[in-house]
Amino acid sequence: MDFATLLTFLIGVITGGLVLGFVYAIIALGYTMVYGVLQLINFAHSEVFVTGAVVGFEVFRVLAPVEMNGYLKLLIALVAAMTISGLLNVVIERLAYRPLRNSPRLVPLITAIGVSLILQDVLRVIEGFQGRFDLTYTLPNGFSAPFxxxxxxxxxxxxxxxxxxxxxxxxxxxxxxxxxxxxxVLNYIVNRTRLGKAIRAVAQDRVTAGLMGIDANRMISATFLIGGALGGISGVLFGMKFGTINAYSGFIPGVTAFTAAVLGGIGSIPGAVLGGLLLGVLEKLIGVTNVFGEVLGIANLGVIDDSYSKLGAFIALVLILIFKPTGLLGKSNVEKV
Amino acid sequence: MTAPTSTPNPFKNLPRAGQPDRTVLLMLFFIISSGILLASHNAPLLESLGSLGSFLKNPIVEALFVSLFLANVLFAYLWKAAPWARMLVGVGSLLFVLPLAGREDTSLLDLSIQIMIFAALALGLNIVVGLAGLLDLGYIAFFAVGAYLWGIFASPRFAEVLRYYGENPGATNAGTLAIGLFLLVVTIASLVYISRLTARTAPTALSTWSFRLASLGAVAGLTLTLRAVMVLMSGSADSLEAGINPGFFWLFLALSIMAAAIVGVLIGLPVLKLKGDYLAIITLGLGEVIRVLANNLDLYSAGSQGITPIGTASVPWFNTLAGALGFAEDQHYLLFLYALVLVVIGVILLVNVRLDRSRIGRAWIAIRDDEVAAQAMGVPLMQTKLIAFATGASFAGVMGMIFAAKQTFISPESFVLNQSIMVLAMVILGGMGSFPGVILGAGVVTLLNLRILPGLGEATANLGIPQEVNPGQLQRLIFGAILVAMMLLRPEGLLPNRRRQLELHHEDHQEDDSAQGNAGALGKGGGDVYSAGYAPAKEDDKAGGSR
Structure with a gap:
């Protein structure tokens, strides 16, 4: 393989990684925003995201026979997924997290895991009633054609x-x-509106924000709504990109996106985007390690199993947390008594 | 230092005060539930009962009877009764009635072994989550370590691994062996030295790094040594077609404890620095890593098709004993495993209780309650957390090995995330930090998983419900619901540990301080009223007694 071929190959891999990275980035925003206001890893976010993907699947399935502009269908799918995922996230917060807000940290964390498991089976059962498990997107004509x-x-x-x-x-x-x-839009909401200012205030210091007349509970709900809506968008995009999803497919992208949030510095919105893009590229690069091995003449690594490239995220997470736990753009957080 | 006379006995420390004496009730309950258990597992009797018999054989009904029977042991522990009666019920249930019923129906023995294996897992995770407050979502990985240790060595895999090394010897054996052993000795010596050093002084960057370096060296040394031994042994591959001699079972029982503990330390070293939520997600990832490795390292683990047949333990003297007791030939092995698991879980329980009351146990609880304060009081954080991780891991390791020897088949399917969550659900359901609690949790969840859910699945299979909606498949929903419901409604668990309970209901007590203790009211849902004169005295006792 000569240099020019290798270069075009690399460019192809990296653009593919960036496209994937955008999905991770949008999912990571949901984790990072919730973490910002509550310091809680919302384990259920991966299921909120899958819910979005399932809603998107249903919209495209129902609209498949309808003669309609493909972009309009996409818009409907996105709006439906945003609404349902956002509301779901708000309901989860209201029922499962809010009653436990003053408990030891372990307690809401375990609840979050439980909610995530419940949602997985609920989604599976909902689709299962129609005899489906793997959901294959019926995309409008031309969406899968070359750009x-x-x-x-x-x-x-x-x-x-x-x-x-x-x-x-x-x-x-x-x-x-x-x-x-x-x-x-997110940037506009968070940085330019009163709502965004209030959310940032709550994230910084909930008690003081309360003293300034901000209703912290409402702001937390708003954060979950925005995070869930982003989860819904990313679900539809993920489903479009990979074509087939099922109720359990949130786990790996969820962990990857969480890693992205940590990599960028958890709680930081630009950090989540940066982390998502980096991890998308990393995953694609791990997937082609064998090509590098061959080109550089190091070793014949054979086929790199897909499961290994998924593990890249975990290993990256361990390394980040050991060497730079604050992430790339995060602020250091010294624990005070 | 002599043992203080007033050492609080964990079995007396419980909410039995103020109960009426229930000796008669306990004995009555014991006799009735044992009778039902024996009758419902007696095949000829069930035959003669016709349709009633087949109803009694239904897995859900069976689960009901078994739990009724196991409730005996629970009541013997909870109720106020004459000591002889409680002793009789406890020992009689586990040593006589259960094996007797199992003689007629081996599946009951199998079920009891499973319950006890999971009880041991839950006890191990309880140390990590309940006592030390470290949320470990990849706990089943240690179970896998024990299972694969025996699975690889006691099956045809071993011969294949040896053959592979025989064909690809790599460097010279004697040299590799020498380097490996040298590395191993040097690194272990330096590990011991460094940990002695850091036990007294604050860890510095140098000592942390040399510690990490030494651990890496130890792993490398171990790998090289093992590799060289494999190559040297490869000549005898043909004679090991069925794995190593089953006589090595006892040696491997010890090895599996050590291997799991070492893996626990190795996993713990990089991740235990992290705070709770990060630790959760990292352990989740590492659990997944071990599963993927088991799935992909075909040479060692046979990949997703799993290892089979795995050798069983050979214990001639026990077979003679079982034969003398009237057990059929094919039941000997299960009975042996039952006895073994019973002994192991007894030891684990003893270790747990002793640890809980020791310096280490108090250090764990201190870390759980407030890491910064614990550190300020001189608790070495890393070391204490590592001990918790390693102890919890070793319980899982030994049970993993017994599991492999029992199933004679293992595959990565048995070590998925769901299993880790299931063990977590046992701990949460029973009560974090409470030993009787997590055993109860293990019993309930295992019965649910092995009898009630499949039973429901069977019952609804004919109703034309799609497979996806079958209640037998809703494990995730049920475990998730257990986790959420317990956390929302009763975070201290069904059989709470008193101290944990007081912590989790901290706010309640500030208004409730004067309330009289109704500590016996376990079933009344409340049970969390601060008994002003009772618990604090005990706590003081403990602190004063052991200093």
């Missing part, structure tokens, strides 16, 4: 991208655009 294919008007762009090694499908581009839009 700017030969016949389309933007064929030169597509040709250029293919030339430098980037092979994208239309749905990958949609995924990146939707992610960037949600990031922009």
């Amino acid at each position: 700017c294919g030969a016949e389309s008007t933007c064929a030169p762009v597509g040709k250029f991208l293919t030339g430098i090694g980037v092979s994208l499908q239309l749905k990958d581009v949609i995924l990146v655009v939707v992610s960037l839009l949600s990031l922009a």
Whole structure:
């Protein structure tokens, strides 16, 4: 393999990783926002995300026979997933976390694990009543076609991208655009609105924020709503990208996204995005380690099993927590008595 | 230092004061429930009963009878009764009635062994979660270590591994062996030295790093030594076609404890620095790593198809004994395992109770309650947490090995995240930090998992419900519901540990301080009223007595 081929190959792998990374980034935002206000790992977030994916599947399935613009279908799927996942997250917080807010830290954590398990089976049963387990997305026509294919008007762009090694499908581009839009909206809400200011105040110091007249409980609910809505978006995007999901498929992306949040510095919104992108690229790179081994003549590593590349996230998490527990963009947090 | 005369006895420390004497009730209950158990597991009797017999054989009904019977032991522990009666019920139930019923129906013995294996796991996790307050979501990995240790050596896998090494010897054996042994001795010596050093002084960056380096060296040395031994042994691969001699069972029982403890320390070293929630997610990841390794290291673990047949223990003298007691040939082995598990769990319980009342146990509880304060009081955090991890792991390791010897088949399926969560559910249900509690939790959850859920599944299979909705498959929902419901409604568990209970209901007591203790009211849902004169006296006793 000569240098130019290797370079285009690498560019292809890295763009693929970045696309995947956007999904992780949006999921990671849900973890990081909740952690920011409550210092709680919301284990149930991976199921909130799968709920979004299931809602997206249902919308596309129901709308499949309807003659409608594909983008409109996507919009409906996204809005439905955002609403349902967001409300689900709020309900979880209200029922399972709020009563335990003053308990020892272990208690809400165990509850979160329990909620996550319950939701997995509930989702499985809901789909199971219709005899389904693996849910395969029926995407609108053209979503899986190459981005700017030969016949389309933007064929030169597509040709250029293919030339430098980037092979994208239309749905990958949609995924990146939707992610960037949600990031922009989130950024606006958190940094420019009164609501965002109040949420940041609660995250900084709940008691003092209360003294300033902010209803901390409402702000926490709002955070769960936003985090859940982001989970819903990422669910639909994840389902679109991978095509097939089931009730249990939230675990690995959930842990990866959590790792992304930790890598970027948990509680930090830009950190979550950065961490997500880095981990997406890392996962893709681990997946092609064998190619590097071959090119560099180190070893014939054979086929790298998919399960190993999933483990990359865990190993990254262990290393980050040992060497830089505050993450890349996080603030150091000295424990005070 | 002599043992103080007023050492609080854990079995007397419990809410029995103020109860009426229930000796008669206890004996009555014992006789009735034993009778039901014996009758419902007597095949000829069930035959003769016709349709009633087949109803009694239903797994759900069976689970009901077994739990009724096991409630004996619980009541013997909880109720106020004459000591002889409690002794008789406890010993009689486990040593006579259960094996007797098992003689007619081996599946009952099997069930009891499973319950006790999980009880041991729950006791081990209880040390980590309940006493030291470290949430470990990958606990089943240590169970896997014990299981695979015996599984690899006592099965045809061993011969295959040897053959592989015979064909790929790598470097010269004698050299590898020498280097490996040298590394091992040097690193272990330095480990001991460093830990002695750091026990007295505050750990420095140098000592932490040299400790890590030495541990790495120890692992490398162990690997090299093992590899060299494998290569040297590879000539005898053909004679080991069925694995090693089952006579090594007892040696491996000790080895499995050590191996699991070592793995516990190795996993613990990097992760125990972390705070609770991070620790949870990391242990979850490491549990998953061990499962993936078991799934992918085909040479050692045979991958996802699992290892089989795994050798069983050979104990001729026990077989003679069992034969003399009237057990059939094919029941000897199960009876042996039952006795073995009973002894092991007795030892584990003893270790637990002694540890709980020791310096280490108090250090664990101190760490759980407030890490910073504990450290300020001179508790070496890392060392104490590592001991908790290793102790918990070793219980799982030994039971893992017994599990492998019992099933004669293991595959990565038995060591998935769900199993870790199941053990956690046992601990939470029974009560974190409470030994009788987690045993009760293990009994309830295992019965639920092995009898009631499959029973429900069978019962509903004919109703035309899709497989996905079958209640027999809803383990996650049920374990999740146990975790959430217990945390919301009764975080101290069904049979709470008094100290833990007081902590978890800290706010309640501030208004309730004057209330009279109704400590006996376990079943009344409350049970958490602070008994002003009672517990504090005991606590003071303990602190004063052992200093």
